[in-house]
Amino acid sequence: MPASAALDQVVTLFESMYGDAPTVIASAPGRVNLIGEHLDYNSGPVLPLAIERRVWVAVGAAHGFTMVSSATGGAPIRRAEGFIEGNWSDYVMGVVQELRKIGVGMAGAQLAVVSDIEQGAGLSSSAALTVASAAAFGQLAGQELSHDALTDIAFRAEHDYVGVRCGRMDQTIVAHAVEGTAMLLDTATGAITTSPFPHEVWILPTGITHALADGGYNARRRECEEALQRCRERWPGLQSLAALDLVMLAEAAALLPPTLFQRARHVVTEVDRTWRAERALENGDLEEVGRLLVASHESLKTDFESTVTEADFLVELAVGRGAFGARLTGAGWGGSVVMLAPARREGEIVKGACTAFAQRFGRMPAAWGTRASGGVRVDFAA
Numbered sequence: 001m002p003a004s005a006a007l008d009q010v011v012t013l014f015e016s017m018y019g020d021a022p023t024v025i026a027s028a029p030g031r032v033n034l035i036g037e038h039l040d041y042n043s044g045p046v047l048p049l050a051i052e053r054r055v056w057v058a059v060g061a062a063h064g065f066t067m068v069s070s071a072t073g074g075a076p077i078r079r080a081e082g083f084i085e086g087n088w089s090d091y092v093m094g095v096v097q098e099l100r101k102i103g104v105g106m107a108g109a110q111l112a113v114v115s116d117i118e119q120g121a122g123l124s125s126s127a128a129l130t131v132a133s134a135a136a137f138g139q140l141a142g143q144e145l146s147h148d149a150l151t152d153i154a155f156r157a158e159h160d161y162v163g164v165r166c167g168r169m170d171q172t173i174v175a176h177a178v179e180g181t182a183m184l185l186d187t188a189t190g191a192i193t194t195s196p197f198p199h200e201v202w203i204l205p206t207g208i209t210h211a212l213a214d215g216g217y218n219a220r221r222r223e224c225e226e227a228l229q230r231c232r233e234r235w236p237g238l239q240s241l242a243a244l245d246l247v248m249l250a251e252a253a254a255l256l257p258p259t260l261f262q263r264a265r266h267v268v269t270e271v272d273r274t275w276r277a278e279r280a281l282e283n284g285d286l287e288e289v290g291r292l293l294v295a296s297h298e299s300l301k302t303d304f305e306s307t308v309t310e311a312d313f314l315v316e317l318a319v320g321r322g323a324f325g326a327r328l329t330g331a332g333w334g335g336s337v338v339m340l341a342p343a344r345r346e347g348e349i350v351k352g353a354c355t356a357f358a359q360r361f362g363r364m365p366a367a368w369g370t371r372a373s374g375g376v377r378v379d380f381a382a
């Protein structure tokens with residue numbers, strides 16, 4: 001949605017709920033991960049970009065915490081502190097708690113949230129919410145927080161407070177993104193490199209929403225940890241699963257139970273694909289990037305077992321119609337497929353793929369295109 005429309009909408013929502021104008025409005029984008037899936041908690045490289053859809057958070061000082069969202073609708077949620085309620089307000093309270101830890105205290109705040117990032121679509125609506133809330137609260141308290149500080153606060157809010165054992169990819173890209181670029185984040189060192197990304201990518205939602213706090217994500221993380229522990233019996237100094245090379249991986253086949261070996265093989269081959277994708281992007285070789293996306297999807301499907309039939313089908317349809325490549329992006333078990341296709345053929349490929357999908361699954365994916373957008377920003381401060 002255009003920035004001006006989103007700003008109008010969040011101001012209107014805030015005023016209609018609280019009878020007053022907001023003091024600060026901040027916004028942050030969602031993200032799409034091009035490649036490097038399930039690597040950020042294995043100390044590997046990831047290659048995300050920020051999307052053009054955002055979460056907008058309007059805040060004003062108050063006693064106690066009250067929040068309302070256009071995405072969920074309904075009456076404002078009044079929050080007590082210190083426990084989990086099991087809804088989106090937990091993410092905001094996680095931010096409040098983490099800010100307190102670094103000396104940014106608030107007696108309370110009123111919030112209104114407007115978002116055009118679909119929840120559960122694998123596009124990091126939660127990182128957009130936590131990073132934008134942290135920026136808005138910081139500004140309200142008269143503190144300009146660095147992108148690194150915003151990343152940390154948002155990460156700990158989701159990881160420690162809400163209890164999703166996520167890595168740091170989403171919060172990092174959402175806070176640090178530079179318009180027109182993709183980000184290579186090496187999670188082994190925290191080093192960030194930006195590469196020009198003038199291309200359009202397409203988001204093809206599977207229509208299957210995933211909830212991160214339960215289900216396969218935390219289970220995969222445990223499996224990766226177990227695989228690492230077992231590998232350390234053979235290589236005691238091994239820092240992470242991502243530090244295994246292809247020769248060690250071949251040896252690990254005899255050390256690991258079959259399922260753990262599959263998880264490790266996804267990680268090791270995905271590390272290789274991600275570095276190669278970064279080089280291909282720098283060389284403008286989108287065909288190679290596309291091949292790597294498809295190989296990544298295949299690895300998620302057969303080794304990591306985190307895809308869904310709907311995503312497998314969309315990838316096959318898109319590639320069959322001439323896309324450079326496509327893959328399931330984000331945590332998996334639903335969410336969206338990201339597709340890269342030759343400019344000017346994208347429309348026809350997307351239409352063909354979505355029509356064939358509708359014939360099989362009885363619903364038309366609401367596909368949309370995006371370019372690489374900028375990260376968090378304060379849009380208004382009174």
Ligand code: GLA
Nearest residue numbers: 037038166167168169330331
């Ligand atoms: C989710 C998590 C990220 C990352 C991806 C998988 O988006 O929040 O930290 O692990 O899944 O790559």
